[in-house]
Amino acid sequence: MTAERAETCSAHLPVMFSQVMEGLRVREDGTYLDGTFGRGGHARGVLERLGAKGRLLLMDKDPEAIAVAQAEFAGDARVSVRRGSFAGLADWDATADGLDGVLFDLGVSSPQLDVAERGFSFGKDGPLDMRMDPESGESAAQWLAHASEQDIAEVLWKYGDERMSRRIARAIVARRGQQPIVRTAELAELIAAVVPRAKPGRGHKETHPATRSFQAIRIHVNRELEDAGAGLEAAHARLRPGGRLAVISFHSLEDRLTKQFIARHAKAPAGNRRLPEARPFVPSLRAVGDAQKAGADELASNPRARSAVLRVAEKLQVAA
16 A cells, blocks of 8 residues: 555544444444445444454455555454455354444545546546446446446436436447547546536535536446445344444435335334235334434535435344
């Protein structure tokens, strides 16, 4: 790891740190899993609250994040590290005895955005990659090279709410017929050429025309919503009664998925008087408070927290 990247890691600010620690309600002898280690800001907070009998399990798809975790915590017997998506957390033997807390910090991390070679940002020219695990699956460039115009438009609309999705997809297919699109700057310039810039609202900066498209392609390439859904179910299965689930989301798709997941396990579905009564609903989760957002002090020092939403739920004891 270069000195520049090490500095990026140490300067990383964990989003909504105090609210997450309060939500997880860390016990000294508990077992906790951070499914999105990133650069370890939240994980260090959990570890500081653990005693000698506590355990901290760390996961991440990103090999650079795992390298940081192993370098920092290799000598701590309380910590175990596993490379992989949190969607498969229930397959990890270390979770088999149950968890007292699970944290998911969804979306792309600041270090990933800040390194041009990762290809996440239209503001930094680099290879058009966007994979959180650059050794697995298709890169954004590879997907755009073969996806149909209809599929590209559907992804841009579904995951980016991009109103110009068809126009952008048409331009991508036309351009790739002349030359492959392999750089972030190429794609950003192509999108900017076909999408008019929106006028910023009062007090807001102008949004780059490629913002929604880059978000959508990243979500698709990394299967972020599919992994989030599977991860939430796996966390629910592994949490012990009284254990806490804390999820930080950065856009409405993730937050809606999390909100609906908690509600599905906490509230009885609406009944239909015309149908026979089904088995009585037994809640297995309870929402802990309302959705939380970053405060003014945090936003002043970490503007990327402005879109963050934290939801916390607690596992309930369900009678056999």
